[in-house]
Amino acid sequence: MSQRQVLQVFEQYQKARTQFVQTVADLAARPQNTETLQNSGVMSLLRPLLLDAVPTIQQTAALALGRLANYNDDLAEAVVKGDILPQLVYSLAEQNTQRFYKKAAAFVLRAVAKHSPELAQAVVDCGALDALVISLEEFDPGVKEAAAWAIGYIARHNAQLSQAVVDAGVVPLLVLCIQEPEIALKRVAASALSDIAKHSPELAQTVVDTGAIAHLAQMILNPDAKLKRQVFSALSQIAKHSVDVAEMVVEAEIFPAALVCLKDPDEYVQKNVATLIREISKHTPELSQIIVNVGGVAAVIDYLGDSKGNVRLPGIMMLGYVATHSENLAMAVIVSKGVPQLAICLEEEQEDHIKAATAWAFGQIGRHTPEHAKAVAVANVFPKLLNLYLDTESSEDLQVKAKKALKSILQKCTYLPALEPLLYEAPSNILKHIICQFSKVLPHDSKARRLFVTSGGLKKVQEIKAEPGSAIQEYINAINSCYPEEIVRYYSPGYSETLLERIDNYQPV
């Protein structure tokens, strides 16, 4: 056979291999095909193609493997068991490999590591971290992005993996990546930093020590929405661990620029900003004071008005945390028109955990002084809280929170018109507090006494059955002592019968 014919055989084989691997890669992109592909043993066929001489076949084989592993975790386990990872790690670390192959290799590592901590640990055990660090130092931004993404997915699962990632010296390189001009690279680097910092205070401190906060703060006003999501998520994961770190985040002068992002059209950006503000204001009264002084409370309240659903939760919790610290701050929340907005949230939201958070926030706002309790009472919140407490369909958490909130506000509430409707529906443990408040207010205010009688409150009080000697009985006695005896007797139950009995005993003259 002539040389050309011999070469032609090899060319045909190469073409066949290329076509096979490209088709498999395209099929793997669609999730419905992965089942069939897996059953046809695609792993064992792709494995030797990774070592092929032609670089395009190698790259496409790696891409196909990555897509398959991405889709489901059985395939990812098969990748790990098939000893494919060491080869990929080796080629990542090599200098001469093409950048497409490096990207594909990093993609496979990411796809394997994302499913569970055990798989991520297997990836780390192959020495992937050193190889990924080397590829983070490459020039090509695509390779850096793929490497940073893989690192982020590894670090996401738990604190040990994050510690292993940090020990490999990744954090300074990620901070360098954040400063690069490509937006996709910035996004992925920010998300990786957020995943590293979220597990423990030491890891957050490590991230802060490399000066990440300043660079993240610079990117706050970038027009790209997804980048802003990641930046704010990273800042809030850093700030949530301790007071010092939260102070450092505030010192980076993110306010009031961050408040502008509360008006962003992307709802996850808004949610992440609200989370950041919540994490900062949670720690100390001084930090909450800073946020209030900069107008953060007003911005968050507007944000609550504009958004719907689960996105509101961080905003509500932030108001609750701010109001917890001191009564000045709670008054600041009230003055910024927070209470009507929270009442609207309580009305509109269907989810139990959001309603529980709103009830808790109300409790924190109203529990300080009678002024605060009045502000909460005027917004007509008590009936709703009572309904939430009594509703059998509410979850236990919601009931507990509603009860606590009611109790703490009622103990300070002296605004009687709001208390009266509650007399009729409240169960005995809440009723005790209501009667207690009445017994405190009525002895001093004659107009209130009159109103109490004419609105039928005194009648209702007489109808309450209480054991003698209990606290309720004392309060009832205190109330009764505010009125002349005839009125008390007039309104006590069964008075008409006693009068009628007197007719029986009466002898007409």
Add this chain to the structure above:
Amino acid sequence: NMATLEKLYKQVENIKAIAEENRQKENEAAVRIQSWFRGCQVRAYLSHLHKNATSIQKIWHGLTARALFRQRVKIQQRWRGYYVRKYVHDYYARKRYLEGLTRKNKHIRRDLEEVAELQWKERERITLEKQEKEKNIQAQRLHFLLSTKQCLGVFNSPFRTEPDETELRLRKVRPLLVRSAPKERKTPNITPDLNNLMPNRERLPPIHKKPQGPFRPALEVQQQRHRPLEPSLHVITSITALEEAREELKRQEWRTRLMHTSTPFEQVAFGTKHFREEHKEYLKGKKPFKTVFTTCHVFDKFGRLYSSAGNIV
């Protein structure tokens, strides 16, 4: 008897004389003892009085001091109340703070609304521009639908009062320049090739307008002009020579690879952790490494030229 009496009288008088001598002393002694005793009595009495006086004074001092203390405490209480009400829990400062806070909130709300408004307008503008651009591109492609005087186009119906927006756009937009396919010619284009004609070796085209005078015979100049290209090694090597060499190397390795051997997938320690030259005794019988690429003759003449350039280094 008189003698004994006198003796007795003398004895008595002796005794008296002795006693008379000691009288003074004893008297003084007795006085002293008595005075000492009286002194003790008086002192005891005095100290008793002293103690009573002290205790009375103690009680009295205690009373006055406590009264004074209470007066002073009252003053301090009033001062502390005043201070706390005025400075620490200053009601008016709090009121001012809350008023300031409401104003600040209003400003912030207004500013945020403005910013949101600006951003929204910006986004709207960008989308509008994009739409305009797309419509313009579309109009460019459909330029052939422009209406002429004879034949009114699709967008310029005669039943309309005025032409459609697309028609106006078509009128405004310039058509895309599309290069048409090269037309088939019946006879091939014969352009006289002036260069390959047998050059009249005596007549050359003038280089300058003003003839500068030939310094060499025309034939030589001709040969120089038409000398074939002799590119240097640098020019000959293609830009991808390195990659091609690598490909060749890879193919060679693929051809000659050994099947069914296992090597660990890691970097070889030689070259990074140790070098061959360190253990010369192992290299005794082995051949040196073969070079892959041909050497460049850059440094062959180094040090062997007549000029002394470079010897300074």
